[in-house]
Amino acid sequence: MLDQAWQLSPAVALRPEPFGALAYHFGNRRLTFLRRPELVRVVTALAECDDVRSALLEAGVPEPQWAAYAAALDSLAQADMIRPREGAA
């Protein structure tokens, strides 16, 4: 996943909260909580970054935590909160 290009799903809105953010999917009406401000920064950075790795770098996530973040992004992907970016490698 680290080398792929992702983005926030177009049907999802992020609402900032003191603990991170609340992600709401207008299509399937699912509510997900992003419980770390760093994760919110990563998710927000996805669209402008070439791949997940650069989004993690941009959000300042230390490399030892990348695997954990990739797992968190994977579960967000399963709920269609984030999607692979079309036309990207």
Added chain:
Amino acid sequence: MTTLQNREAAPARPLGGTLIEQFELGLDAPICLTWELTYACNLECAHCLSSSGRRDPRELSTEQCEAVIDELQRMQVFYVNIGGGEPTIRPDFWHLLEYAVNHQVGVKFSTNGVRLDAERAAFLASPACNGYVDVQISLDGATAEVNDYVRGPGSYDTALRALANLQDAGFKDAKISVVCTRQNIGQLDEFKALADRFGATLRLTRLRPSGRGADVWDELHPLPHQQRELYDWLMAHGENVLTGDSFFHLAAFGESLPGLNLCGAGRVVCLIDPIGDVYACPFAIHDNFLAGNLLDEGGFQRVWQTSALFTELRSPQTGGACSSCQFFDSCRGGCMAAKFFTGLPLDGPDPECVQGYGEQALAGPREIPAASQDHSKANPTRNQPVMLTLSRRPDELSLPAAPPVSACAENPLAGFDPASLDTLPGGCGCSAGGTGKACC
């Protein structure tokens, strides 16, 4: 309650911890809020938690309602539960529904079904609602007999007709919303079958002693063994049944039920009433839980973020009498509104505490708070439920000595039978009795 003039500098908020712990500290906007559009209602349910019946002349206008929706969109409140009273009898209801959906505020509305004819059902199923509207039909009995006893004559047929109209129009996944009572706990399987029949989802919620519910709570609230029955049923069927997370007091039976086990009042939920007053939760329409009015300066956002009441609700709470109980971490002391309206202290056990502490508390001295408002109809109509059933005289009552005297008998000695005195000396009661002497 008044709102603070200035937001006090909040202490640094701890990050991390569980989601529940974060929720207890409050959010920048509610996750979901309840908005009662009108106090007017065609029914007069015995347990109405908002004591609805008559419209309030101060109710928000169409323009004011649109402004509220605009603000909810700005605050990113993605979902509102609209209720009442009966919201669909507001002439602008369908307009406001569409307005909300077009402004990224999804709507789930509660109705008794009175206006859900074939045409409205088709509208709800149409692309105009974009699949972004949920409909919740209230039904408090799986049979007309049980339902109409509390909701009034004809209300069962109205609800089922509405469900049939929705199904015929192709509306997917309506909700059947049931307040669990002593009379209907035994019907849970029947409710599920009814929901399956209409392609609907069952939603069960807790009876609160709020509004007119305070008058009938003693008679209607589930008995302790029924609480267990409900808990077991929810554990077995919980995944496919909605509960509005309202049974967290049952968590003290052991395993927690699915959903949020926490009181969200003023933290993640609140209530906007028809005149724009903001209360801590839908079950707490009382001056003690009034945080402010959204028509005042700063609107809803200021009430939500800075009112003194909500700030207090988000501050760490003590468990009071419950803190030494081993189940406190599961049930968190239960429902604030249930405690308040039964006259119990807010930091003590829930009146329906499944460990039995509620019954002890209810047996002690307590004073039930007076209602701070009532929109019940001034005169009963034919829709009013009559909570009487035919029954035999309880055995413990002894038979009266004689039939009652007719109401028309005006003589002060009506019903007096001199012969009944025959057993007394002399028949007339005087001391000459039976001795041959002249008596009085």
